[in-house]
Amino acid sequence: MDLLAIAITLLTIHVGTALGYYGWARGKAVPYDSAVVQPTYYPFVSVVVPTYMEADRVVTKLNDIAAQRYPGRLEVIVVDDNSPDGTAELAERWRAGDDVKGVSVKVIRRPRREGKSVAENEGAKAAGGDVIVFSDADSLWEPGSLEAAVRALSDPTIGLVTCLKRPMGQTSWRGAESAYRGLNNLLRLAESSSHSTTIAHGEMIAIKKELLGRLGPLRPGADDSDLAHRTAMSGMRAIAIPNAVCLEAVPRGWDAVLWRLRRGQHLVAHFARAMFDAPRAPRGYRGPLAVEAYLHILNPWLAAAGALTLIALALRGSVASIGLLVALGLAVGLYPGARAWAWNQLMLIASQLRNLVTRETVWRKLRK
Numbered sequence: 001m002d003l004l005a006i007a008i009t010l011l012t013i014h015v016g017t018a019l020g021y022y023g024w025a026r027g028k029a030v031p032y033d034s035a036v037v038q039p040t041y042y043p044f045v046s047v048v049v050p051t052y053m054e055a056d057r058v059v060t061k062l063n064d065i066a067a068q069r070y071p072g073r074l075e076v077i078v079v080d081d082n083s084p085d086g087t088a089e090l091a092e093r094w095r096a097g098d099d100v101k102g103v104s105v106k107v108i109r110r111p112r113r114e115g116k117s118v119a120e121n122e123g124a125k126a127a128g129g130d131v132i133v134f135s136d137a138d139s140l141w142e143p144g145s146l147e148a149a150v151r152a153l154s155d156p157t158i159g160l161v162t163c164l165k166r167p168m169g170q171t172s173w174r175g176a177e178s179a180y181r182g183l184n185n186l187l188r189l190a191e192s193s194s195h196s197t198t199i200a201h202g203e204m205i206a207i208k209k210e211l212l213g214r215l216g217p218l219r220p221g222a223d224d225s226d227l228a229h230r231t232a233m234s235g236m237r238a239i240a241i242p243n244a245v246c247l248e249a250v251p252r253g254w255d256a257v258l259w260r261l262r263r264g265q266h267l268v269a270h271f272a273r274a275m276f277d278a279p280r281a282p283r284g285y286r287g288p289l290a291v292e293a294y295l296h297i298l299n300p301w302l303a304a305a306g307a308l309t310l311i312a313l314a315l316r317g318s319v320a321s322i323g324l325l326v327a328l329g330l331a332v333g334l335y336p337g338a339r340a341w342a343w344n345q346l347m348l349i350a351s352q353l354r355n356l357v358t359r360e361t362v363w364r365k366l367r368k
């Protein structure tokens with residue numbers, strides 16, 4: 001085979017797997033709807049919010065949790081790592097206020113910073129609820145999300161529930177239907193109806209306390225997806241549901257690049273570990289786990305190798321290569337989806353390379 005054929009093959013495999021998975025997801029992404037769900041399941045819920053330097057967000061976050069108007073008993077546990085910006089004091093003042101709307105708040109002050117998952121584990125230990133919901137301080141929930149997530153847990157086969165995501169400040173979605181927008185949400189829904197989602201979001205991780213006790217503590221890195229993975233491996237399901245939607249604060253400018261890089265690093269490291277469980281994974285989860293691991297780890301390199309080969313051939317005057325590069329350039333230039341995809345491939349490659357240097361399990365607070 002000549003080099004041009006090799007480049008075309010690599011790019012075809014790269015695009016083909018992604019499109020194939022997308023096609024599978026389109027047919028599979030039916031919203032979770034089970035007869036086992038009890039409409040009036042209102043267990044005691046503990047929301048655990050780890051905070052580091054969240055002074056400008058923590059009050060909004062507490063108000064947002066209260067605004068969910070969860071019908072059952074609800075406590076919020078803020079676990080702060082001695083943030084110098086007064087996050088803990090603000091949370092305590094919120095608790096003292098008379099506007100607390102039936103929500104009880106505990107504030108745990110840890111002496112020093114040890115990373116998000118350590119704080120979450122301490123919060124979980126202090127939690128009295130039958131359901132624990134981990135949630136980042138810089139995230140908000142669409143109305144009704146908490147109740148919907150908790151209700152899905154009344155199904156005995158479901159151990160963990162996470163949300164779909166949309167960036168904060170984007171024009172609002174109308175109804176669950178539009179929650180299908182966005183490739184990532186589509187994939188999460190499809191994987192969830194197949195068995196379990198391969199990626200879960202720290203903006204909302206609702207888990208039965210008894211299951212968490214069996215699975216053991218959260219681990220640093222992609223603690224959220226790792227917990228969903230261990231749930232699925234235990235035989236219970238970990239699902240994303242369309243009526244739980246999280247809004248997340250997104251950093252701007254250069255910070256957004258560093259942010260994606262770190263999250264990419266955590267995710268890539270997670271899949272590099274988790275993929276070895278695929279042979280033992282429950283049916284329905286095995287396939288998505290293997291494909292997502294491939295998409296995060298190997299597939300980006302196929303695109304890079306294909307594109308670099310084309311560039312090398314173009315420099316040597318290959319007209320076909322120049323034509324292909326122009327076509328690819330046009331696709332990336334004209335279609336925002338293709339641009340986002342290409343950018344993501346670059347970030348995944350950079351993430352893998354940076355993982356060789358640092359794992360960044362404790363990270364700098366980025367301004368959002």
Ligand code: GDD
Nearest residue numbers: 050051052079080081114115116119136137138202263266
């Ligand atoms: N107590 C404590 N100690 N909380 C922390 C620490 C820490 O050292 N570091 C971060 N947090 C808190 C933040 O205050 C926030 O509430 C939450 O953990 C998430 O941290 P962010 O700084 O907002 O990180 P992110 O949005 O980029 O994190 C995303 O990716 C992570 C994996 O890379 C989220 O999805 C996280 O849930 C996920 O773990």
Ligand code: MN
Nearest residue numbers: 136138248249
């Ligand atoms: Mn965040």
